[in-house]
Amino acid sequence: MRPAASDLAAPLREAWYYALPSRRVRRRTVVPKLMLGEPILIGRDDHGAPFALRDLCPHRGMPLSAGHFDGREIECCYHGWRFDTRGRCTLIPSLVPGQRFAPGQIHTRSYPAREAQGNIWVFFGEDPAAAPEIxxxxxxxxxxxxxxxxxxxxxxxxxxxxxxxxxxxxxxxxxxxxxxxxxxxxxxxxxxxxxxxxxxxxxxxxxxxxxxxxxxxxxxxxxxxxxxxxxxxxxxxxxxxxxxxxxxxxxxxxxxxxxxxxxxxxxxxxxxxxxxxxxxxxxxxxxxxxxxxxxxxxxxxxxxxxxxxxxxxxxxxxxxxxxxxxxxxxxxxxxxxxxxxxxxxxxx
Ligand code: FES
Ligand SMILES: [Fe+2]
The missing domain is CATH 3.90.380.10 (Naphthalene 1,2-dioxygenase Alpha Subunit; Chain A, domain 1)
Structure with a gap:
């Protein structure tokens, strides 16, 4: 299988890319950044761990980074859907008791994020284990x-x-x-x-x-x-x-x-x-x-x-x-x- 010429010019996937210096992302904050043409939200949770999510609300496409992050969950600014730092939806405020819709089946994509020597890196792909190391x-x-x-x-x-x-x-x-x-x-x-x-x-x-x-x-x-x-x-x-x-x-x-x-x-x-x-x-x-x-x-x-x-x-x-x-x-x-x-x- 040979990659097509168009794939050859595209950025390599299955790779770590430099996102930001660590100090740019303080605890309980998120920073939006376009990387490889994808809107990414880079954040740091209550415990100081970095994470990266696709910066788009799966409801109606609002950038999640425009919402509020309390160190555990991000609340979308449009209809208040909430997501944890792994991208799983935890709350849909408009649901009425008895309505059978499980928010947990909704996700925004999560990307592996890692911190090394004062910098945060984000992985694009499926398998970081076989990729070049940071x-x-x-x-x-x-x-x-x-x-x-x-x-x-x-x-x-x-x-x-x-x-x-x-x-x-x-x-x-x-x-x-x-x-x-x-x-x-x-x-x-x-x-x-x-x-x-x-x-x-x-x-x-x-x-x-x-x-x-x-x-x-x-x-x-x-x-x-x-x-x-x-x-x-x-x-x-x-x-x-x-x-x-x-x-x-x-x-x-x-x-x-x-x-x-x-x-x-x-x-x-x-x-x-x-x-x-x-x-x-x-x-x-x-x-x-x-x-x-x-x-x-x-x-x-x-x-x-x-x-x-x-x-x-x-x-x-x-x-x-x-x-x-x-x-x-x-x-x-x-x-x-x-x-x-x-x-x-x-x-x-
Ligand atoms: S667009 Fe995010 S909750 Fe509606
Ligand atoms: Fe140069």
Missing amino acids: PMLAGFDGCAPDLVESVRFPAAIDHAVVGLMDPAHGPFVHRAWWWRSRRSIQQKAKAFAPSPFGFTMIRHTPSGNSRAYRLLRGAPETEIVFRLPSMRIENIRAGRHRVANLTAITPIDDRVTEINHCIYWTLPWFWLLKPALRHYARAFLRQDRDIMERQQQGLRFSPPLTLIDDADTQAKWYYRLKREYLRARAEGRPFENPVQPRTLEWRS
Whole structure:
């Protein structure tokens, strides 16, 4: 069974997607969010547990998030139907005693929701057990991100993922005195290996042409992991300190994609740099957004694309991983990672 071309471009299902930083959802509150074109309500109950429901009342389609949540049940604002945090209807106020209608047979869809390292994730699909895991950043157990930046791009998921993994656009798009200049272009060779549901750029010393790494003294080393559906995890080690970057990409609908960038660090003095880091993270993401916005003008004409070796090999791997995941799920067999160990060389 081969997935149709239209399914290939759609966001992968049977996958966890980044929803929100934990702190955005306080106890006894709900937050609405469009994810993969579906209206989702993300909430936190009385006990602090996160949950996710389809944000539509099964009665007459009212967003449930417009109603009232008391920490246990959500009351729809239109006719007062109530739902528990698993989406089961518990009360229909208009029923008269003796009317034989059991509210419990009515549901709004419930999605698995999980909290990890200060972020809430929502699962789209039926079987989280066989899906790529939510990334856990080594050295940051029980920590929340020190900085989170989210930016929305007017691009479909594949272009957003490929755009962010693309190593060759740096010198042209991310020129800035604090990062690098166009003249800093140089030849690079990076070793890659397959890793669960993705691939890893093996631990190495980052190139001297990015000034930001120089802030971290003690010979920084970095490892970059890509994992389906759209997660990039960078672990930087400098002496006994660590910095981790998690970039989690969430499709909002077929045309808009959200990039969530979380930074974790163990260096206490990094707090002093936080305003500057926030500024740079934003500037960096905006550069990507602006270039992809312009790219959309060309993509409207559905031109054929030319992915080359080795600079675009990660993009090719992404498409192969996605295709294999769809096939493996459709055929009910284990996923076989199509990536082989390889060193890629490019100038950037
Ligand atoms: S629309 Fe929700 S109770 Fe009627
Ligand atoms: Fe970029």
